[in-house]
């Protein structure tokens with residue numbers, strides 16, 4: 001390029017001409033438009049004083065791509081019913097930013113809001129109690145009492161008691177004091193981190209909870225009295241238990257209140273817990289250190305709870321999560337991931353259970369566990385496939401006191417279900433369309449939900465029973481216009497030109513040895529333009545989820561929608577082993593990774609080529625983690641199939657990963673199947689390593705020709721960066737075009 005007459009020579013990135021640069025600039029502006037669409041994360045409703053209208057509070061978040069930050073907001077709305085029976089949402093004029101806030105939880109009545117600010121250094125943890133118009137209380141809990149409050153998906157539990165005077169929560173146990181060796185000798189527990197010039201016990205290593213839990217060793221249970229600000233550790237819990245998901249048991253007049261929580265015991269080592277429901281856990285009940293029911297809650301009682309050790313409530317089941325009491329306090333409901341624990345698969349089909357709760361509050365370890373929703377092995381066509389990735393709202397109950405509303409996955413869709421916990425009847429509450437639906441909160445007997453699809457940004461929906469009096473189970477859904485669903489005109493226009501469908505792909509090579517569930521068709525989501533953009537077929541990007549027991553759902557994804565908007569068709573393959581299709585299909589994969597899953601992806605690609613939806617010469621493949629395992633397997637096993645590939649923190653060599661990951665047990669289970677659980681050892685034999693190598697993409701590296709992009713998170717504890725580097729270097733050695741981008745501060749899921 002020569003210099004322009006109109007100005008100084010423009011600096012171009014290497015090898016870019018002006019047209020390409022303008023195209024990149026325009027794509028990057030569009031990517032920012034997509035990225036800045038806000039997400040609706042949570043919601044709460046509160047009845048107004050009249051009891052007819054209600055007030056809703058939404059937690060929304062919005063990333064800022066350039067600043068590499070995510071802002072959290074609260075947006076409020078007044079909900080009223082119009083005379084024509086439609087619902088009117090009156091939104092507050094602007095959202096309010098929750099800057100520096102780690103977690104916030106309103107009290108059940110909506111009169112108070114707990115706001116927690118975790119410290120970034122050694123400073124105290126800040127608790128604020130907000131009233132309707134001001135901050136009413138502010139407490140600083142020193143690190144000698146506890147560290148950060150947990151705000152994650154496993155251990156987080158923040159629960160207000162019924163009279164809104166006490167809050168139970170989970171926080172990091174204070175770090176044990178470190179010994180100091182000085183010129184004068186040894187002093188125990190006298191060092192602070194500001195000391196220098198001495199060895200201060202830094203080598204005394206304590207196990208942490210793995211990926212995304214750096215620095216998190218021991219989540220412990222605390223109760224704070226919001227009148228006095230006194231925070232106390234709950235006693236009677238064994239040191240080897242990490243705790244989470246705490247709730248208050250129904251109060252019993254005149255006796256000390258109890259807490260129910262989930263406990264995970266450590267065993268020989270702490271294995272990673274993120275994306276791993278297969279860690280054994282149980283429900284426990286313990287006496288709260290604070291007060292008797294019916295007191296004013298202004299004083300913490302001195303009575304010791306050490307005399308009341310925690311009682312294990314779920315002896316006979318290997319996993320119990322998300323405890324919830326029925327409104328009348330007669331039942332304790334919980335989800336179990338026992339299929340996952342018992343099989344060793346890191347995710348599997350969940351089940352729902354019930355325990356009768358003693359109204360006198362006497363804690364018992366021998367309560368009978370009743371199955372409400374069992375694990376579904378092989379669903380009949382289009383029938384309920386079982387529970388997947390279900391978490392339960394803090395108040396999931398309709399007014400009859402026995403119907404719960406929960407979210408789950410059904411094939412490639414997120415769905416909302418109602419479950420009668422007495423009759424065990426399960427119904428699909430969200431429409432039987434192909435969109436994905438999530439419940440945000442209940443408004444009395446109505447549901448506030450969010451719905452989206454690969455070609456539609458998330459929208460708020462209001463669901464109500466069509467004819468409540470006649471006990472009809474048909475739900476009707478109203479659109480709620482909300483400021484949080486706004487996006488640029490350009491994005492709206494581009495999305496309106498796209499369509500998607502969920503394809504059923506028949507399985508190839510069904511042998512007699514596969515289960516009925518594993519012989520059924522699997523699904524793939526196909527996203528394309530509604531009209532032909534030009535004479536030839538658009539290029540296709542095959543997108544592969546990780547896990548392998550996870551699923552690509554039909555919800556809105558900003559990055560995928562961006563790709564479809566700039567001219568790519570997408571194929572998101574839910575190969576056998578994905579969540580949402582029954583336990584038999586899921587369990588068909590462990591032991592067959594690198595063959596069955598690879599074959600399913602190739603079958604899905606042929607399926608769209610055969611139907612004239614994709615051109616064999618214009619296919620790219622992308623995936624992260626186990627999806628990266630598949631991506632790198634595919635470019636090795638089908639070297640002529642892909643024009644280009646991108647792998648994010650890919651599992652390329654199980655034999656290398658097993659010695660460095662936070663979940664070595666995963667390498668055994670995917671390589672050997674369920675029995676791998678019994679072979680797992682911290683000292684893999686040559687035979688183990690040979691099998692793992694043979695099932696890994698690295699064993700096919702010599703055949704690869706496809707130019708490949710590697711995206712690697714330097715802080716990844718799950719699939720450490722060395723795994724991707726080894727494979728990428730092996731490709732370079734062979735002369736395959738490779739580009740590696742390392743994200744220095746990112747963990748396994750590259751989000752920055």
Ligand SMILES: CC(=O)N[C@@H](C)C(=O)N[C@@H](C)C(=O)N[C@@H](C)C(=O)O
Nearest residue numbers: 275346546547548550624625626749
């Ligand atoms: C159990 C587990 O962590 N398996 C990994 C090898 C894996 O594939 N994990 C995926 C669930 C995963 O981490 N995906 C990331 C990229 C995501 O953001 O979902």
